[in-house]
Amino acid sequence: MKFGLNKATGERIRPEPGLFAVCPFCEAALVPKCGGVRIHHWAHRNDKMCDRWWEPETEWHRSWKNVFPAEWQEIILPDKGTGEKHIADVCTSHDLVIEFQHSPINPQERITREKFYKNMVWVVDGSRNKFGFSRFMKGIRHFEYIEKGLFRVANPEEYFHPAWLESAVPVIFDFKGSEPGEDSIVMKNLLYCLFPIRVGKYVTVAEMPRETFINSAINGKWSLHVKRFIDELNREKQEWQIRDAALRLGLC
Ligand SMILES: [Zn+2]
Structure with missing residues (x-):
């Protein structure tokens, strides 16, 4: 996902190393993935997406x-x-x-x-x-x-x-x-x-x-x-x- 949710402010935020966010859909904690190969994105800890249509x-x-x-x-x-x-x-x-x-x-x-x-x-x-x-x-x-x-x-x-x-x-x-x-x-x-x-x-x-x-x-x-x-x-x-x-x- 491009946007995670900053629970404290309610803002949608983009992934950056060291940032914390939850999934706007299921509210599970997300991990910022900011490597050099794939597009920067947020991922669930188990790498499974919660919306089955995603x-x-x-x-x-x-x-x-x-x-x-x-x-x-x-x-x-x-x-x-x-x-x-x-x-x-x-x-x-x-x-x-x-x-x-x-x-x-x-x-x-x-x-x-x-x-x-x-x-x-x-x-x-x-x-x-x-x-x-x-x-x-x-x-x-x-x-x-x-x-x-x-x-x-x-x-x-x-x-x-x-x-x-x-x-x-x-x-x-x-x-x-x-x-x-x-x-x-x-x-x-x-x-x-x-x-x-x-x-x-x-x-x-x-x-x-x-x-x-x-x-x-x-x-x-x-x-x-x-x-x-x-x-x-x-x-x-x-x-x-x-x-x-x-x-x-x-x-x-
Ligand atoms: Zn989710």
């Missing part, structure tokens, strides 16, 4: 979290009904949760997390599995351009990892990974957002510069635009279902 942090996680204000990072969110709580990677002041996912996730956990956070977006490290950048690049020429960075994609199973295709929230793929500096391949510097809602065999994908996503998450426009767009996709889906049913019945 993923061991990589440079990729940390650099993503750091584009957002510190007070939005590592936010404990409780479910008022059940008392269950989890640490969101980022929760903006507009109540958008952003979860950064580096490792594969099992579908059940993905569904549970989406239901818990509701207004959320995944940012997935797309650089590290067989559905990586080269496979995506081979597929992108089959994407059908709609308008302004929007594409309609038939048979998305060929280009996107199946774990994310059933997601109920937008999933952003970041193919740049944690390589430092600018990548000469322009498309690695872009983000690809897979929207929920399939219309027939098509999904919709938006290509966008990183800054577009980051700025709209910060200024609060992301959730508004996504909601409006998903409403539109739902309307399209209904129209498609009506047309499809009519075709099946031989009515047109």
